[in-house]
Amino acid sequence: MKQEGRIVIAQSVVGVVENSDGGRSAPSAVLPRLPLADIVQPDSPRLSGLSDEHARLLANSDAELPPILVNRRTMRVVDGAHRLLAAKLRGQEAIDVDFCDCDNDEAFVLAVEKNVMHGLPLSRAERTAAADRILGAYPEWSDRAIAAVVGLSHKTVGSIRRRFAKNTEPVTHRRGRDGRLRPVNGAAARAKVSSLLADRQGASLREIAREAGVSPDTVRSVRNVRDVRNVRDARDESRRAEAPTAAAPRAVPSPEHEGPQAAPRRASACVRIQETGPAGRSALMRSLRSDPSLRLSESGRALLRLLDVYAMGPDDWARIGGDVPAHRLGEIAQLARECGRIWHNFAAALEQRQRDAVEA
Template identity: 45%
Template structure:
């Protein structure tokens, strides 16, 4: 689906078809006017070569017509029509006039139908909504999968939706080999490192590595990882060297910890270190400040803010897991 390396050519405007846009409300006159006022040449549009249908660039095409142009710069895409729609959604989510939330949800529903093996997380990466929202859409529109069903994750690998067998094997490996890294266990058990992390935490709490079915909420990467249950069955497996659970630090403590990190030359004097410090500093607000921000979110922006917050939470969870694994390997 890579189009960056495709040559740019000029085609007749009259040869192009306008249909199947992921934008339910059609063109935005305001965006057309903004493009009309642009001083720099507009980027080429993307066109599905087999059908000459515009994949990305409806507004740019409209501008060209209003300006009386006969030809327009184009990059071609040669995949099938289902892939063309996925590309249209991906491009419209990542640049230009963003797709409305309703557009992205409708696009997710269509992509789930055309790519039923894609995991929720993979669909979410295309549509710009949270994996949880994709999962809700899938449950409303898809049959109940059998335990043997598998989905393709973002890494291109197939993983089973029912991860109970993988979780059980991961629990046995962790009990027998507590020094194995999350990724080593994940590869051996055929599940994701985040699922292994959840198994490890459950074992440390004396719980079964397998989340009870009635309490399982499938994670969105299609590998059977579940949100950790608040209460679980007692299990025979337990980590040989259980570690302490960290409590959430109060806001004042977080400020102190971030200030300590700010004084570390290894972070202060590198660009990536400074980026990390900036990100951490954003989260040192007091509870009252968080409450004020929550109360000020406009209702019409609520769904988008919720989706973004969940995506950022997923990124931080993955970040924590990978750093934790690196520290454990060094230790």
Template identity: 45%
Template sequence: MHAPGHNDLYAAEEVEIGSLAAGGSPRTAGENLAHVETLVASQAQLPPIVVHRPTMRVVDGMHRLLAAKSQGHRTISVRFFDGPEEDAFVLAVRSNIAHGLPLSLADRKQAAERVIASHARWSDRMIASVTGISARTVAEIRKQVKGRPADGAGRIGRDGRVRSTDATEGRRRAHELIVKDPGLSLRQVARAAGISPETVRDVKNRLSRGEDPLPRRRPKELVPRPAGQPARRDGHAGRPAPGPAAAPAAVVERLRADPALRFNENGRDLLRLLNVHTLRAEDWNRLVDSVPPHCTEKVAQLARDCARKWLEFASVVERD
């Protein structure tokens, strides 16, 4: 099963405008008349609209249709889609985040809710890829709507493969395969274990560090430790970890007042870099939500690279 796209459409043909129907648009506020006027004024040759043949409902191109009507045209160029209505809605959403007047964030979230209900077995990443929001946001919406697959049913990813919603067994299986044959590629292990290649990479990295292949549960948001919570212990002979540290923003502010940093170019560069990391927890969460589905792996890798560089920097500073 794949998300419907323009490869599922027939060749363009001229269709009577009077035979077409509206309704079911992902735009909750309706069409934007100013955009229609812009299309009319452009005098450009507009691409064909997309129509669901069984219902003759416009899937993509209502602004173009209204522009054609205002110009007095009786026909319009159409590419037909023959799939079920649920898939027609997915195609409408996917088309409206790819070109033309983009859907608002509220429209995309509402569309995701509808897609979750109609395509419950699609993975969060797959739904994110057609609705233009992050997989993390899709996961939050999924908790609030009906239509979730039964436990153990698995979800269908963007590559068309079914993966279990509980990666615990998949991680264990991947661990066994890696130990048995270290030469297997990430994709080979992923296919055999029913998990993603990125999850296999994490298992492999954990194995190389001598850690358990199953990570401990992490908080769902980047929130600070509540005030008054007992300080945890670190791994050095049971020694208590340092007490609550001053807020990063306050520390950076004090460093700004230090002439040894303020009055030389390298010091000012360091202060600027440190200041980037003084965001509040809710700001970090907002940044997580802003990462589009097609960029998640690249952004995550860059973040890890930055973290490694900071760790190396900290080690050198402490040695000196």
């Protein structure tokens, strides 16, 4: 992004316009007047030149015309060539002006943007030619940033870029309308982030983002995907280890009515949870919280609040258990056992749904 006083990419490319005293122009400000003879003709994006008919319409109007925009460095018109011609037709010797301070490429961008927003519209051919020229001056600008200036779709700008790119050096990053640089090859950038996350596990999101040349949000997204994949791999490995055992029964018995064979199944489930570990539980909870199908529904949000308990470690449970008042130990133990039975039935019902879906 260029310094203040130059053109920057925000919602679109904006030129900083100043009056002769260096302040921003305002309706109440006294605008400077320049002699028409001191003003240089514009570097216009209009391929066919000025429209005499449009200039005559402006000259014959009783309305006071807005000031023209002039580049202080070159005294060349940036915006208002038809108003300048209308002033000549009226017989004026001077005209009100606003000033901008920029180089030739910046002045052209500003001229295109101004002519897209108001005045006699640019033709599609003129907009296309302007996009081609801006690509030559600013190849690092994104398709959407250029589209916002020239008034074309970003897809059209992309097709112009592909034609233009045959004779230019490839760029690795592009600057968007918000002024931020982003990698052109997103897959390569995400692969680099994944490698950095593996090699530098203690680094912060911003450190990884800065080294990979991406945003912290991209690093967070890659990390979440890695966490989900790690949890899935751990589960798959656990399932493969248990493959020789008999399939679980379709019935959903409560713990009080389970037979002797139920203890190994419960022990096996505990082993899977222990193998996952606190880090795996935290990763799984992060993945669940980021799932829109859960996060954006009322029942899903309620389930996530209940499952937050799942991420607690043994030390947390020991601390909570140690704080239970002695006269309530039996009652809370009874409720905890009942909660365990409810969760057991809930888990078994979900597993049954999963088996039914696979068999279907």
